[in-house]
Amino acid sequence: MNTAQLLSELETMTDRARLKRMVALGRLPTQEREPILTELAAGSVYERRLALFACHGSRDARRALQAAQDSSQHVSGAAGQLVALLCTEEQFITLLQTLPAARHPKLLLQWKRAGRSSVPVDGWLQQLIREHRQTEVWPVLAYGSSRLVREVLPRALEEGGGSALGRLARRHSRLLGQELLRQAEASRERTPALTYRVNSVLGLLAERVGDLAVRLVHELGRTTPLGDLTLQPLALCAPQEVAELLLASQDPVRLSLTPRLTHLRPEQITALLTQRPALFPGIAQAYARLDSTRRQALAPALMRALMNAEGILPWTVVASLPF
Template sequence: MNNTIPYDRLLRELAALTHDRRVQRMIELGRQSRTAPAAVALRARLEQGGPYERLLALHMCYGSGDGSHALRAITDPSRGIRSVAIQLVAIVCDDAQARAALALLHPRHQRKLLTLLAKRRRTDPIDAWLLAADAATLPQFLPYGSPSVVAQLLHSAFASAGADDWRRLAARHLEIAAATLAEQAAAATTFDQRLLWLANAVLPELALRAPDQALALVRTLRAHISLYQLELQALALRRPEALVDLIVETGDHVKIDFSALADRLDEARLRALIERGLLNRPEVWLPQLDVERRRAAYALAGLGWRDTDGALPLAVVQALPHELRLAEARRHLALPALLTRPPWRLPYAACLPWDEAQAALEPFIRNPDPELRTLALPALIGAARYQPARLADALALVTARRNE
């Protein structure tokens, strides 16, 4: 390499390149600067230029590994340069330089650098910085530390930690967060609002990753906090049976949607939820159950599922065992409140045997009103769902009425 590098010629060369090629060229020059004084001089001149030139100089750090340059750029007037410098600090700065960078940054940018350092598993500079951090800033940054430092400092940070701090802590140090909350819950003698919202910040993540530990925490919290106040939906997804047992044991009401979980519960637990009014929307969960559990659920709550007109959702009638389905379909076709409302009444005919459905729907299929025919034809075709032998009749009907 020559003793001097033409500065102006380099800028003209770079101007003709794409961004990626331009960065690659500066990285190459950065590697050369490790042994070539001319490249060092070029970097120094670029660093004294405008934002474009200073950014070019900073890209050389990827090749040179010059942590001191990256540290200087942390305070550059250009936001773009500062952003690149933060990324470089995590890569090229030693531990002392990384700590110095953290001390220079705004809290928002401190979090960015801590995240980058943590991704590279550089816990030493993080831990050293946390151990010297003041009490006001410690809670929001403690989750980035190593397990040993987090465990050491958590109790002092607990009093001022917010819900977001605890969510981050649970994401990075789940067992420590759960154990600390369990200790606080066990030590509580009365209802503690702060403990409640910290627990709700952690419970969803804990339930997904360690459901048994989450269940144990809920049991401990239950001494002074109602299940209704806790965020338990995620735990219900992972431990539905145990959670139902806890509901039965405590008698608490809860804010949990069990409709997607009913098929994972036995008849006794289903009965317990239904009796407590905790299993709504039967049109969602009833079709998921086996025949006997559907029969038992209907016997227990069928009357309660009716609306003010006495009607059940069509999906509920469709899901009932054979004899109950027929009885409910006939009841709905004769229901006084539906007699003048064909759009609500006629679909129930699809739950009848083919011949009976055909007899009930024939007047509407032959009606000159196209809207009535549009209601009746799908209902009759739907009746074949329960009688596969009638699929040929349904196909013939579709063919005959293909223009409607």
């Protein structure tokens, strides 16, 4: 079979069948597949993608590396997974050194998802730091080991702006939370840069390390009004802890505790309805869905909060009162 015959055969196939055919071609002996694949690799974008797909069968790291440097994103973008699976650590680092920084995050993510070692990545990142190329390091620092992240995190947060925060919060949640907490503990005045960092990742920290997120907000609250913090994600993950923070503070905030009404203690709800009724938008409808025991415990506070100047309650509440 020659290249023209192969392309004619593939023309009538579905995408899935075409991929399976190229994998099978890649498993042929080298002398049979290489003339065809070499010709495809020098052809159109479609043909170059076909040559890449054959690597699933041939396990040819050299051809995967070639595709990763292709001028077309349709080819290079599809090569990353194969690079992560097939290439040696040395080949991978050489590829990173060759490609522009904009390509690094996706390739590093695929490398990590393939279960590959952080050791070569750490070495490459440290080399970039020694060469004073920190602007390339901070956006991808999260793909380094915990040891490296712990070592350079304070500097990354200071110099990297927001470029490193999201990935760090996902991959090194506790390390990032601990460093932000350390900064909050050391702060003696309101620090907009620290507030920005905390707000950027508070939702992710609340999901992953809720206990640390609560401590962070509590500590930052010494110097920063709670209204400056994005508390809603934390309120959904740790409603009782956020309720205690709000009861101990006079700072105006904008958030809703109604979605977590069943997770709050009755005494917390009662106190908050008295002090901060605006925290429970739509509570009349939510109250109707509570069990009778909880409705009875909350009835006096709810009636005080929702009764208007004429002593009239919303019908939804009246209909749900347990007496």
